[in-house]
Amino acid sequence: MIVTLTLNGEERSATVAGWESLLTVLRDNLALPGSKNACEQGECGSCSVILDGENVNSCLVMIGDCEAAAITTVEGIAVEGELHPIQEAILEEGGVQCGFCTPGFVVTAAHLFAGDPRPNEAAIREAFSGNICRCTGYGALLRAFDALAEDGS
Amino acid sequence: MHFVDARDLAVALDAKAEQPEAEFLAGGTDLMVEVNLSHHRPEGVIAVRRCEELLEQDSRRIGAAVTWARLERSPHRALAQLARTIGSPQIRAAGTMGGNVATASPAGDGLPWIAAVDAEIEVVSRDRGRRIIPWSDFFVGVKDTTLALDEIITAVVLPEQMPVSQEFAKVGQRNAMVIATVNCVVVRGDDGFRVALGSVAPVPIRAGRAEQMINAETSISEAVLEEFARLVAEEVRPISDHRSTEAYRRHASGVLASRLVQRCLSA
Numbered sequence: 001m002i003v004t005l006t007l008n009g010e011e012r013s014a015t016v017a018g019w020e021s022l023l024t025v026l027r028d029n030l031a032l033p034g035s036k037n038a039c040e041q042g043e044c045g046s047c048s049v050i051l052d053g054e055n056v057n058s059c060l061v062m063i064g065d066c067e068a069a070a071i072t073t074v075e076g077i078a079v080e081g082e083l084h085p086i087q088e089a090i091l092e093e094g095g096v097q098c099g100f101c102t103p104g105f106v107v108t109a110a111h112l113f114a115g116d117p118r119p120n121e122a123a124i125r126e127a128f129s130g131n132i133c134r135c136t137g138y139g140a141l142l143r144a145f146d147a148l149a150e151d152g153s
Numbered sequence: 154m155h156f157v158d159a160r161d162l163a164v165a166l167d168a169k170a171e172q173p174e175a176e177f178l179a180g181g182t183d184l185m186v187e188v189n190l191s192h193h194r195p196e197g198v199i200a201v202r203r204c205e206e207l208l209e210q211d212s213r214r215i216g217a218a219v220t221w222a223r224l225e226r227s228p229h230r231a232l233a234q235l236a237r238t239i240g241s242p243q244i245r246a247a248g249t250m251g252g253n254v255a256t257a258s259p260a261g262d263g264l265p266w267i268a269a270v271d272a273e274i275e276v277v278s279r280d281r282g283r284r285i286i287p288w289s290d291f292f293v294g295v296k297d298t299t300l301a302l303d304e305i306i307t308a309v310v311l312p313e314q315m316p317v318s319q320e321f322a323k324v325g326q327r328n329a330m331v332i333a334t335v336n337c338v339v340v341r342g343d344d345g346f347r348v349a350l351g352s353v354a355p356v357p358i359r360a361g362r363a364e365q366m367i368n369a370e371t372s373i374s375e376a377v378l379e380e381f382a383r384l385v386a387e388e389v390r391p392i393s394d395h396r397s398t399e400a401y402r403r404h405a406s407g408v409l410a411s412r413l414v415q416r417c418l419s420a
Contacts, residue, residue: 001156018156019188019195040189042182042244043330054222054246060185061247062178064156065200108242129329130241 005069007032008076018064023047025063026073034074034103045131048104048111049073055111057130074103077110085148086110093144097135104131105141109148118152119145155197162206165199165305166279172197173302179207179218180247182240183256207251207307212315214275214308217251224250229311231269231319231338235262238323241330251306254291257298257356260333264292264357266321268349269338272311276304285310292356316342318420320413324405326396334397335405339413344368346417348410353389353402360385360410373418381414382407 004013007030014029021040026032026049036046040059047058050072058073077084083091086109096102105128112119112127119127124145133141155172159165168175175197178184187193201207207218215224222245224236239245239262253263254274266272267288274291277283278301291298300306318341325331336351345368348360363384370377384407391402 018154018198021185021189041186042240045241045243048243055243056247057243059189060181060244062156062181062185062188062198062200064198065158065178065181065202067158127242130243 001064003063003067005066005071007071008073014063016063018062020063021059022049022051022061022063022066022071023058026058032073032075035107036100036103038100043132044101044104045108045128046101046104048107048131050107050111055108072107072110074106077106084110085151086113086145089144089148090141093140093147095137095140095144097133097137101131101133101135105133109145112145113148118149120149121146124149154195157197157199159199159201159204162204162277162305162307165201165204166277168197168199169303169305170279175199177201177255177305179249179252179255180220180244182244182248183252183258201251201305209308213311213313215250215311216308217254217306218249219251221245221248221250229266229270229315229319230317231321231340232263232266234321235266235323235336235338238262238321238331244330250309254309255298255300255306257292257296259295259355259357260336260352261357262323262333262336262351264288265336265338265349265351266319267309268357268359269319269340269347270311270315271347272309274306275308275310276300277307278303278305283307288357295355297355314342316340316347318342318417320416320420322409322413324409332396335391335402335409337406337409337413339410339417341414341417346414348385348413350385350389350406350410352396353391353406355390358389360388360406362388363410367414373414378411378414382411385410 038044038046042057042060049058157168176195178200207216209216221236227233253261323333323336386403386407389406393399
């Protein structure tokens with residue numbers, strides 16, 4: 001089947017098997033490998049994307065269910081080559097070790113801050129409860145998001 | 154593979170009547186795990202994530218495609234509590250009440266609530282019409298229900314009188330992304346306490362003897378609560394598996410149920 005969707009603001013089409021995951025199609029058909037494939041069972045959050053305004057695991061989204069959907073991936077977070085404040089904040093705090101979880105954290109943070117520019121620490125911790133960092137680099141990430149929330153811009 | 158994007162119920166019903174082996178897809182949080190990990194290839198898929206009738210919610214019905222993220226804001230206290238404990242924000246944005254009912258996992262967090270408030274499951278077939286099934290007739294075994302091949306779950310139907318006093322708790326190995334070791338709902342209505350538990354039997358169960366005992370008491374003393382917890386622990390039918398042991402699940406069932414009775418009393 002052919003699926004047409006709005007991807008990072010651009011209309012894109014792909015010829016797919018309907019049961020494939022959105023994650024697979026992003027990486028293999030649409031040349032967007034930023035969303036990472038780690039657990040394939042919705043446990044780790046490294047494939048987080050924003051689908052019709054909701055932060056979801058793209059490994060659990062069937063591509064056949066994406067017709068006319070609006071999707072933002074990690075590649076769509078920076079605007080016109082300018083890093084998003086979230087990305088700046090992560091760089092500032094050194095919130096990256098191996099980097100595999102980073103795209104998921106960036107997308108989840110973008111979704112969180114779009115809904116609430118000044119989340120408190122509890123809200124930040126809750127928002128990231130579905131994103132796992134196996135380097136356990138949570139401290140630097142939390143400091144980055146706390147700093148951004150205090151900044152409030 | 155045949156993929157149907159059912160934006161309204163008539164389309165979903167037609168598709169199911171024409172291809173009964175097709176599988177419904179709501180949030181994908183169960184079906185896609187199976188597809189990804191066991192390389193299960195569905196013959197057909199009928200997607201209901203955007204099916205209008207299934208997204209509706211009012212005081213008597215919760216549409217099958219209503220997500221846990223929406224139910225976190227439910228006016229039904231225990232439902233809002235349990236919704237917040239499911240998976241992660243990403244899972245709650247996708248997973249649905251109807252999916253929980255359809256999967257019928259013994260650990261499904263929505264199921265003890267359905268059992269405690271005595272909700273019913275509404276199912277529809279294009280050719281045979283609508284059935285409203287009491288929850289206790291719907292869940293028959295581990296991931297097994299009386300849903301027929303040509304039927305779709307459309308809603309969880311609530312009784313007219315919903316208990317205002319209701320509490321949920323679960324035990325698991327951590328806070329987020331956890332599958333319940335034991336989950337429990339206690340409600341207090343005009344007829345007294347009702348106690349339902351999950352993860353402790355093939356299907357969600359009510360602790361009927363414990364309910365009778367506590368509802369016959371005029372005041373809830375420490376001794377009454379202790380006896381109540383003992384009866385709950387006796388009535389559940391847990392197994393030992395990779396998540397916990399039978400003994401621990403029995404103990405936790407009694408502790409959770411008596412704790413929730415106390416919370417209902419102090420609310």
